[in-house]
Amino acid sequence: MERMIILILGVLLLLSSEAQNNTGTNLAKAAETITKDTVVYDPSYFSIPYPNGDIPEDRGVCTDVIIRAYRELGTDLQQLIHEDMSDNFDSYPNNWGLTHPDPNIDHRRVPNLMTFFTRQNAELNISMNVVEHLPGDVICWDLGSGILHIGIVSATKAKGTDRYLIVHNIGAGQVLEDVLFEYTIIGHYRYSVEP
Secondary structure, eight states, rough: HHHHHHHHHHHHHHHHHHHHHHHHHHHHHHHHHHHTTOOOOOOOOOOOOOOOOOOOEEEEHHHHHHHHHHHHTOOHHHHHHHHHHOGGGSSSTTOOOOOOTTTGGGGGGGHHHHHHHHHHTTTTOOOOOGGOTTTTTTEEEEEEETTTEEEEEEEEEEESSOOOEEESSSSSEEEEEETTTTTEEEEEEEEOOOO
């Protein structure tokens, strides 16, 4: 009986791991797909619909890569973050002097995405080991001078390496580049969503 229980637990763990790998791969592919869209880097504040609102499709910043990739899988981070901030406003950074959540912009701020992923138990250890960065992982960097950046690990490896390329927007639109270790990593997340 004990062996049977161990076997069942092992199968459940394997199925859970495979489901995560599928979610990560699907997110990575969704992120790669949005690199085909021409996007001008634009950090402007926009009034957008809620839920499922987006800024103009030809505009965006690094956080919009994350929002749009998850939307391809049917997950609205705008709504999820707004709801979590509404219930837990003091748990989020107060870098902008706000006194209440703003569904137009909150999900488009790197510190808020980091806080949300951490609150969802999606935070992983920061590592310089390339094999620990899997397709669909969300990576955050400190570019210096208080500038934070975010991107998604793709499903495509850099030529001749085991390192996956990153989908991000650092000023040249939504692109696929070999930049995983180019900046100081300050956050590593694996946020799964139900299909």
